[in-house]
Amino acid sequence: MKVYSKSRMVLISLCISLFFINTDNTFSQEKSDMLDSTLRAVEGDTVSIVLNYVKADKREQFEKYMELFLNALDKSTKSGKLSKKEIEFNTKMRYLIPFQLNQDSTYTYVFLADPLVSDVNTSMMYFLKMQYTEEEAKKHFQMFKESLAKSQVSYRVVQTEY
Numbered sequence: 001m002k003v004y005s006k007s008r009m010v011l012i013s014l015c016i017s018l019f020f021i022n023t024d025n026t027f028s029q030e031k032s033d034m035l036d037s038t039l040r041a042v043e044g045d046t047v048s049i050v051l052n053y054v055k056a057d058k059r060e061q062f063e064k065y066m067e068l069f070l071n072a073l074d075k076s077t078k079s080g081k082l083s084k085k086e087i088e089f090n091t092k093m094r095y096l097i098p099f100q101l102n103q104d105s106t107y108t109y110v111f112l113a114d115p116l117v118s119d120v121n122t123s124m125m126y127f128l129k130m131q132y133t134e135e136e137a138k139k140h141f142q143m144f145k146e147s148l149a150k151s152q153v154s155y156r157v158v159q160t161e162y
Contacts, residue, residue, distance in 0.1 A: 039092075041115035041159035048113035051153040053106040058147035062109065065143040066095065069124060072131040081130050089117040106149045115159065 041047050054062045073090055076082050082090070096110040113122075124144065128137035 039114075043159055043161045045115035045159045046118075047157050047159055048111075048116040049155045049157065050111040050113075052109040052111070053102075053104075053149045053153075054109055054147050055149045056101060056105045056107065059107055061143055062107075062147035063097075065140060065147065066109075068140050069128065069144075070095070072128055076127060076130040085117055085120050089113070089120040089122065092117055104149075116156065 052062070077087055077090065092113055092115060094110075094112040094114060096112060098107040098109060102108060125137055125141055128140055132140060
């Protein structure tokens with residue numbers, strides 16, 4: 001199941017490496033501060049949580065769509081089509097996959113913007129159209145819509161000091 005793009009995995013690996021590796025093999029506060037501001041919300045930041053309830057028999061279709069979507073994001077980033085804020089938004093977004101079926105025979109996939117970057121178009125169609133024709137983008141987005149058992153549920157919350 002290949003859902004994550006190579007560039008996202010490289011970014012995650014790089015961040016993990018920066019976290020654990022220091023020239024004198026000690027953890028530095030500077031690296032800790034850098035990671036906190038790069039990967040996680042700090043107190044007072046807004047975090048967005050979007051729940052996607054996927055039909056059990058459409059799980060493979062949803063994951064195929066996500067692969068297409070994430071690849072489109074990566075290509076848009078590499079080609080310079082994204083603004084600095086859009087790139088920041090995409091690096092703050094996490095895609096979490098379920099490991100078990102819900103009681104209602106759906107799977108819950110989570111998009112987590114941690115923190116949420118404001119003033120950015122977050123529409124999937126917007127990003128799909130950067131890499132695909134209008135017709136192809138609609139076809140791909142239809143895969144996403146058909147796989148959902150019900151509407152997305154979205155929450156905006158504020159990070160506490162903990």
